[in-house]
Amino acid sequence: MDPRVRRLHIAREDHFVHSVQGTYPRLCRLSDGSILAGFTSFLPGGQRALTIVRSTDEARTFQSHGEVTRSFNDCDNLFLLELPTKVGAGTSTILAAFRNHDLDRNGAHTYFRITVCRSTDGGRTWSFLSQAFEKPAPFGLWEPFLGMGADGREVQLYFSMEIAMDDQDTMRVHSSDGGATWTTPRRVTGGGEALRDGMVGLAEARDCVRGSGALILVMETTRLGTFSVEAVVSFDDGHTFGRRQVVYEARKGRNAGAPQIAAFADGSVAVVFMTDEDEYGEPKWPRGAKIKAVFGTLMPDGRLLWSPAQVVGDAMCSWPGIMRIADDAAVAVYETSASIRGRILRVGT
Template sequence: MRFSLLVLPFCFITALAGVALDRRVNLVPTVDPTVIELSASDAGVYPRLTELSDGSFLACYTVIGDGTKTLTVSKSTDGANTFSPLGTIAESTGDLDNCYLLQLANGDVVAAFRNHDETSAGVYTFYRITTSISTDDQRAATVTNNGLWEPFLRLSRADGSLQAYYASENSAVDQDILLRSSTDNGLTWSSTTGRDGMPGCSNLQDAAGTLICVFETTQTTGNTDSADLNIKSVTSPDEGVTWGNRSQVYIATAAEVEAAAPQIVTTTDGALVVSFYTNENDIPDSAFKIVTSSTGVTGSWSDETTVATGGNSAWPGLLALADGSVLGCAGAAQCHMITFS
């Protein structure tokens, strides 16, 4: 889907948007060709991972078969090197996907996912984002007559509240990113505050702990509209209360191609890593790529590095590990370890 950016209830700072990219190289990534399987059956799409307080890792992905979609969880106890089946969160004959996991302060794990009703012909009849706690308590976070996609969860560093970011369609050509928060572990949720598609967020290792979010948009450098998706970022000095510094991260290198579905992590060394998929460079299907930066502003992002191609490149996600490396996962629930020098 292609979306234009929302009209914000507050103004982003666009002064950086017109600065030309100089492609400075901040880090040199090395991608280990060894495939780490999240699923024993080599099945599953839209993989996302989280680290638990005991040092283990959980992965969630969608397994599709016999007309049913199942949100499936696997676990690693060896530093995310191998994963074993753990269980399932939900299954549906509707549109069930976009799972995101996060451990709460009380030890429970919350999952957020899209959970839409659709007819046998694939026509959507109802949209919802659902949260499910590891105690099997499901709660509807929000409902609407428009499309809802790609939830992202984090805990606010300011007050510890649970934040849910997600994409919300206004029409076929207009989509917002919305933020709702909960102070009771997802039991109730605030009203929405706004920002653009496919959000992912991380904190900089600066003195203020600035929050940076990346997203896909059809607005290119200078905020002019384009037919193709590209990657931008915004920052918040107050854990999501206000946003600014709208900045270009990546634009695909040719016309009629796109860069989309970004995610971002901060390594233990303070480097920012952004993942996305793109159909540039005449690669069949798509490619899973990353760029890096030390500051996250326009002009500071490195040249791209390809992590995977073809079927293992769609809807990539990242997990920063304690040793400074990053686990990059996509496609058929397969991952690659990425190190930096």
Template sequence: MKLLVSLLTLAAHAAALAVSPRANNLQPTVSGTNIAISPSGGGTYPRLTSLSDGSVLGSFTAFSGSTKILTVTRSTDGARTFSAWGTISPPGRYDVSREFLLWGWMYLSLSQITATISHDSGRTWSFLSQVDQRTRTATNNGLWEPFIRIARSGAIQVYYAAENNSGDQDILMRSSTNNGLTWSGATTVAGATTTGRDGMPGCADYTASGQARVICIFETTEGTAPFFTVKSVISTNDGVSFSSRATVYVPTGSGHNAGAPQIVTTSAGTLVAGFMTDEEHSGGQRVAARRSI
């Protein structure tokens, strides 16, 4: 039986660790074929994961009037087609986050990141634990955009954005060594010594010079507010601490954004980052295209 965990919506700084340039002048390409993860064609914030049985689960936010529903779909043909599979419906009023099978919800004055669990390959879900929770204040204090990483130690790590005020937000991480029942205190991954809205983290494991590393990529307004660029930090100790920040991508021209990044390691060991950018548009248009580097 497949056990799935979903999450609902050390500030040690060393010299920056550089990521090697593109291997053999690699130019990433993306197929122009659209695959509908949502059977109805609607929804936002889609994410995918593969299971040990070969199936692929999709997740996205669906809408029924003003109600948001975190919806799960399933593919058994290599992610070519998807069909309805299940939902995760928390109580009260909530906001759905951006990472696969993750959500955060807000009720009255609380901001929470909540873990749920499935024992049937993602078809049904039940409450597991609160990863983080705090009272919202006049300076917002929101918790957003959780991302799950399974550490090499076997621990579950949750990376997420924690709002300090309207102009400053950090990336935090909490870990669990008992399958999500309880969680550690928060580690600051990025933002402890900078001012800007660091958000939408994503992580990937890779090897450089024979050393296992973790890269965490995120969007930020550090030095460019209100516009976003993409930066990263690197860990050489399985996520215990991270290096100082390095630039991944700055959009060309002025008044443009690059954000909502994710990163993966290919089977050849190459890191590929994807993100949204509006640099091909002008006049303040809120239109974005997806780009990979």
């Protein structure tokens, strides 16, 4: 089958429904088969809570489970990762990375952190572990993404760091002691270009001919003035990435951003993102967006082939996440009005 004619079948019914005002949902599969969802809840008085809910029925329903932290400052962008567990070791360790910024009385940022917390009881209770990186204002740190290295021991953390108001780069740190200490940040994307790279997502794919493994990194960027989605590919576990290539560009004057990516069992991938390209009138980005998805195939030379975009969530949806739940299926989750919802994306033709 020609990989270029494959696409996604998107379920019409909601799969994941959580009736709570929250944003920035991200999913994490645990070794016991359950799924954790993390998101930011908004509490009375301007307080935020990084909230954990748990599912034991493949992300169809979720129950209250835990809370990483609360803050009257700027905490958001929660991302979860379970560390590999040795046979017979008993309880597993889960890491939570998030932005954790101080504000002055006028709401201006004064200090920026990417904070890491740890849970050893399945995500019910959490304790502070480390600061992956921190710095004073100006110019911020955003949107951490956690993953494991190919050796199964190194924890890799990617995040977005502002260099100037019109320049933001993707940075990477790694830890060899389970997130307790981190290396000095290394630039992954953005060197030599004044672009706002951000909202990083990564997945392990395989090329469609030889089956060679590769790490695909997707991000939003400002190459067109408005936001669009680009990707880079690494064949050496993220030590180096190849040339940038387009994943999706919205129609002129509109935006496509906030991408996340998941890989299927055959090595193909799906990317979800938000876009305002179907809206009329003056752009109100990031408001008024829909969630769309594209199916991708990696070629042996590092090129990525993408299907046409398909709508996952109608207008007024934002900040999608995605996770594989079967060999040929993933669930995309996103914020919409007063709840967090999701749809199943299944590989088809």
